[in-house]
Amino acid sequence: MSSRKFEPRMGRLEDRALLTGKGRYVDDIHLPNMIEVAFVRSPHGHALFHSIDATAALAHPGVHAVYTHADVVRTLTSDHIPPDQLIESFPATTWPYILPKDEVCFVGEAVAIVVADTRYIAEDAAALVEVDYEPLPVVSNCRQASVPESATVHRDADSNIVSHFTTEYGDTETAFAEAAHVFGFSLNQHRGGAHSIEGRGVVVNYDADAHHLTIWTSTQSAHKSRDAAVELFDMDESQVRVIVPDVGGGFGGKNTVYPEEILTIMASRLLARPVKWIEDRREHFIASIQERDQEWDIEVAVDTEARVQGVRGTIYHDQGAYTLLGLHVPHNSSIAVPGPYHLPSYSMEVIVSETNKVSSIPVRGAGYPEGNFAMERILDRISRELGVDRAEVRRRNLIPGEAIPYEMPMKTREGTPMIYESGNFTRCHEKALEAAGYEDFARLQQKARAEGRHIGIGVANMVKVTGRGPFESATVRVGRSGRVIVYTSAMAMGQGTKTALAQVCAEQLSIPPDQITVVTVDTASSPIGIGAYGSRTMVNAGNSVHLAAGEVRDKAIRVAAHVFEVEEKDIEIADGFARVKGDQAKSLTFKDIAKALGAAKGLAIPKDMPIGFEATVNFRPPDVTYCNASHVVQVEVDPETGGVEIVRYVVVNDSGTLINPTLVEGQLQGGIAHGIGNALYEWMGYDENAQPVITNLAEYLLPTSTTVPNIEIIHEETPSTLNPLGVKGAGESGVVAVAGAVISAVENALEPFGIWISDAPISPMRIVELIEESKAAG
Amino acid sequence: MTDTRTISVTVNGSRHDLEIETRLTLADFLRHQISLTGTHVGCEHGVCGACTVLVDGQAVRSCLMLAVQADGAMVTTVESMTGENEQLHPLQQAFHDNHGLQCGFCTPGILMTLLEFLQHNPSPNETEVREALSGSLCRCTGYQKIVAAALDAASRLRQDVGKTAGRRES
Numbered sequence: 001m002s003s004r005k006f007e008p009r010m011g012r013l014e015d016r017a018l019l020t021g022k023g024r025y026v027d028d029i030h031l032p033n034m035i036e037v038a039f040v041r042s043p044h045g046h047a048l049f050h051s052i053d054a055t056a057a058l059a060h061p062g063v064h065a066v067y068t069h070a071d072v073v074r075t076l077t078s079d080h081i082p083p084d085q086l087i088e089s090f091p092a093t094t095w096p097y098i099l100p101k102d103e104v105c106f107v108g109e110a111v112a113i114v115v116a117d118t119r120y121i122a123e124d125a126a127a128l129v130e131v132d133y134e135p136l137p138v139v140s141n142c143r144q145a146s147v148p149e150s151a152t153v154h155r156d157a158d159s160n161i162v163s164h165f166t167t168e169y170g171d172t173e174t175a176f177a178e179a180a181h182v183f184g185f186s187l188n189q190h191r192g193g194a195h196s197i198e199g200r201g202v203v204v205n206y207d208a209d210a211h212h213l214t215i216w217t218s219t220q221s222a223h224k225s226r227d228a229a230v231e232l233f234d235m236d237e238s239q240v241r242v243i244v245p246d247v248g249g250g251f252g253g254k255n256t257v258y259p260e261e262i263l264t265i266m267a268s269r270l271l272a273r274p275v276k277w278i279e280d281r282r283e284h285f286i287a288s289i290q291e292r293d294q295e296w297d298i299e300v301a302v303d304t305e306a307r308v309q310g311v312r313g314t315i316y317h318d319q320g321a322y323t324l325l326g327l328h329v330p331h332n333s334s335i336a337v338p339g340p341y342h343l344p345s346y347s348m349e350v351i352v353s354e355t356n357k358v359s360s361i362p363v364r365g366a367g368y369p370e371g372n373f374a375m376e377r378i379l380d381r382i383s384r385e386l387g388v389d390r391a392e393v394r395r396r397n398l399i400p401g402e403a404i405p406y407e408m409p410m411k412t413r414e415g416t417p418m419i420y421e422s423g424n425f426t427r428c429h430e431k432a433l434e435a436a437g438y439e440d441f442a443r444l445q446q447k448a449r450a451e452g453r454h455i456g457i458g459v460a461n462m463v464k465v466t467g468r469g470p471f472e473s474a475t476v477r478v479g480r481s482g483r484v485i486v487y488t489s490a491m492a493m494g495q496g497t498k499t500a501l502a503q504v505c506a507e508q509l510s511i512p513p514d515q516i517t518v519v520t521v522d523t524a525s526s527p528i529g530i531g532a533y534g535s536r537t538m539v540n541a542g543n544s545v546h547l548a549a550g551e552v553r554d555k556a557i558r559v560a561a562h563v564f565e566v567e568e569k570d571i572e573i574a575d576g577f578a579r580v581k582g583d584q585a586k587s588l589t590f591k592d593i594a595k596a597l598g599a600a601k602g603l604a605i606p607k608d609m610p611i612g613f614e615a616t617v618n619f620r621p622p623d624v625t626y627c628n629a630s631h632v633v634q635v636e637v638d639p640e641t642g643g644v645e646i647v648r649y650v651v652v653n654d655s656g657t658l659i660n661p662t663l664v665e666g667q668l669q670g671g672i673a674h675g676i677g678n679a680l681y682e683w684m685g686y687d688e689n690a691q692p693v694i695t696n697l698a699e700y701l702l703p704t705s706t707t708v709p710n711i712e713i714i715h716e717e718t719p720s721t722l723n724p725l726g727v728k729g730a731g732e733s734g735v736v737a738v739a740g741a742v743i744s745a746v747e748n749a750l751e752p753f754g755i756w757i758s759d760a761p762i763s764p765m766r767i768v769e770l771i772e773e774s775k776a777a778g
Numbered sequence: 779m780t781d782t783r784t785i786s787v788t789v790n791g792s793r794h795d796l797e798i799e800t801r802l803t804l805a806d807f808l809r810h811q812i813s814l815t816g817t818h819v820g821c822e823h824g825v826c827g828a829c830t831v832l833v834d835g836q837a838v839r840s841c842l843m844l845a846v847q848a849d850g851a852m853v854t855t856v857e858s859m860t861g862e863n864e865q866l867h868p869l870q871q872a873f874h875d876n877h878g879l880q881c882g883f884c885t886p887g888i889l890m891t892l893l894e895f896l897q898h899n900p901s902p903n904e905t906e907v908r909e910a911l912s913g914s915l916c917r918c919t920g921y922q923k924i925v926a927a928a929l930d931a932a933s934r935l936r937q938d939v940g941k942t943a944g945r946r947e948s
């Protein structure tokens with residue numbers, strides 16, 4: 001997309017409805033005769049239950065039904081959520097129940113669903129359901145979970161370890177044996193939630209006469225929901241339609257099929273009327289997935305020049321009570337460690353254990369923030385021990401620009417070689433340092449210290465896998481209205497997907513983007529698709545739209561050439577016409593062509609041309625792409641209170657070709673804000689009984705307008721060689737390097753106290769504690 | 779059965795006389811009783827600000843207020859912001875022009891918060907805008923473009939005031 005016909009930074013097509021209160025989110029859908037549900041949830045981290053007594057609840061006015069495991073068994077083809085088709089299989093105990101039979105494994109696990117006239121009544125009645133629990137030993141920590149003596153998360157499991165693997169290459173043993181220096185330390189990275197401001201939710205209408213389910217769900221993966229319904233309700237694809245309305249953010253929290261969704265469908269199916277469930281914030285805290293729970297033991301071997309020779313260690317990964325998405329997060333964390341750095345040898349043992357907490361699957365960043373944090377901590381430790389400046393340590397270890405494409409000696413999740421095919425890490429690093437005034441900072445810092453102020457600077461570099469296949473679908477179609485409509489399996493959850501896809505289509509068809517309609521997921525119009533996660537939408541759906549629109553353009557040219565009896569090269573597409581160059585009179589509108597290709601009488605079309613002014617492409621990326629970024633952040637810390645203020649934030653980011661730079665900036669700013677949460681604020685606490693000690697947004701601190709600074713963004717735009725548009729993805733590019741950079745800056749600000757930070761997030765209390773400890777140690 | 783009471787409340791200029799449950803929140807009343815779904819609910823415990831509406835001109839969290847407490851009051855929601863011919867309010871226009879929204883779920887609450895704020899402080903600086911927004915959570919944007927939109931809106935509104943002082947436009 002080198003020369004563009006239309007303004008790249010156009011305003012969004014989505015905005016008008018959303019700004020005027022006319023958005024249509026799932027809770028805005030109201031169907032006649034609709035009733036609502038609430039769930040009875042486990043108050044225990046681990047317990048057996050012997051009975052569920054719903055007598056009082058059922059007697060409550062306005063209550064229609066209370067369903068338990070027995071109802072699931074009599075209604076559905078299985079009492080477990082069907083396994084995800086894209087992942088390897090795991091033992092049955094690790095797979096979540098729709099409703100458990102007699103054992104609960106985390107606080108918040110649903111044991112019954114109550115259906116009533118309104119949510120208010122459903123909640124009243126849920127409180128009347130009596131469950132006879134017998135508490136069992138609880139596993140609340142992943143390191144303890146992995147030892148043989150540990151209690152088990154599931155009564156029937158022999159062990160809590162779901163997987164134990166090693167990501168390795170090169171000769172780590174020799175590297176450590178011959179190293180000039182070896183340093184070791186441990187890290188604790190804590191769980192946070194996805195916390196889209198709109199929670200999950202689903203509205204279902206089962207039409208008993210037609211035996212047809214319509215499901216509106218706030219999801220990142222509509223086709224997974226459709227497939228689960230097909231399988232569990234023993235229906236076919238023509239009988240189940242999933243429509244994704246406006247979605248109020250996802251961030252990973254909506255990228256799996258949850259029991260609540262299936263149970264709401266079941267209620268509608270059994271009662272043959274519309275049913276709604278809307279998650280509340282407390283439910284989001286206890287029953288929506290979370291991520292980032294890992295404990296790390298790391299050692300690094302380094303030469304006299306501060307060049308890393310080897311890294312080894314162990315990651316204890318907390319999987320939560322069930323394994324929903326395989327090993328995505330721990331695998332990603334282990335392969336993310338080298339990132340943009342040249343690491344000659346590597347051996348990371350990964351112990352993936354279940355605990356009695358809500359399941360952990362990718363939240364924005366998907367294991368990369370943890371791996372990146374570990375590597376950036378390693379480089380900071382080297383800097384500190386060898387007295388080499390932190391930026392210089394990074395400079396010496398970055399993969400040089402001229403070495404790209406660079407094959408990492410590891411494999412992707414698909415088992416293909418991991419190749420950084422484009423980008424320039426050293427250039428981004430230098431640009432970021434320069435833009436942030438890194439060289440001059442020491443002088444400012446001295447000055448500030450003389451005034452009693454503690455300012456610091458931090459640097460981090462990252463690479464994130466993006467654009468993973470297998471595909472997304474796009475159909476570009478022009479019908480009798482003459483309007484270009486794009487039907488795509490791309491899922492919109494706030495990224496501006498419709499706008500960006502309209503822009504891609506517009507360039508091919510020379511029609512302004514605002515004259516193109518984009519229909520995102522509705523399984524009736526886009527029957528196949530995967531989902532919005534892993535910064536993959538523009539790579540997959542963007543290129544499908546690009547190619548499909550190109551085919552539509554070619555069809556228009558062929559039809560016009562045929563009608564006007566000229567060569568195809570003499571036809572141009574412009575302003576919504578296909579016309580003979582230099583002869584304005586000889587032109588066809590898209591409406592004319594749609595008519596002709598719709599086999600209307602009058603206009604002849606080439607004999608061998610398929611009917612329909614349309615094309616469908618399901619683009620399959622040949623391999624994953626990688627975006628990269630360099631972050632430099634300045635902070636000021638108050639050693640008395642431990643309060644951290646982020647003063648300046650500079651990022652140089654390469655997401656490949658930018659379809660709409662403004663939208664990409666929005667993604668980066670939002671991602672960096674999320675990373676600031678992971679660095680300083682977002683701590684999902686549990687006690688030793690795996691009881692969540694935080695279940696509201698007053699205690700769980702999301703970044704706010706006063707804690708997130710303006711982010712200065714510099715774009716590098718190295719096109720990917722792996723797809724026609726050259727895009728690489730941006731949704732997670734912001735979040736990955738933040739904790740490493742911010743925590744490095746905090747330490748740097750507090751250099752006079754000599755503290756070392758091993759936790760993310762780091763709280764003000766902990767900062768003060770570390771200062772006290774360091775003073776006490778003298 | 780729970781208590782009910784009849785209230786009379788004026789929302790965006792239209793009067794509603796309805797019998798409602800006393801425990802019904804104002805947010806649920808607006809969304810589910812009179813179908814104004816532009817007001818959103820993000821936490822139901824007064825922290826996220828998504829449910830912010832104006833009650834007698836003051837920004838309040840409609841999840842923390844009972845509908846019965848709005849008896850006799852004038853309530854203003856996001857649906858009232860567009861003018862004749864569906865024209866966007868300068869504040870809405872500034873959000874569009876500055877990419878001040880992504881998923882849009884926090885947006886109505888933020889618009890209502892700013893509507894009140896800019897009335898009291900028509901020439902805010904960035905720090906003041908950030909403080910005014912500190913009670914509204916947005917997971918998508920990192921706030922930067924929201925702040926830019928608010929500052930841009932303030933300047934547009936000041937110009938509008940200047941204009942109307944001279945000549946009232948349609």
Ligand code: FES
Binds near residue numbers: 826828841
């Ligand atoms: S819903 Fe009212 S403040 Fe969050």
Ligand code: FES
Binds near residue numbers: 249883917
């Ligand atoms: S735009 Fe999504 S929460 Fe603010």
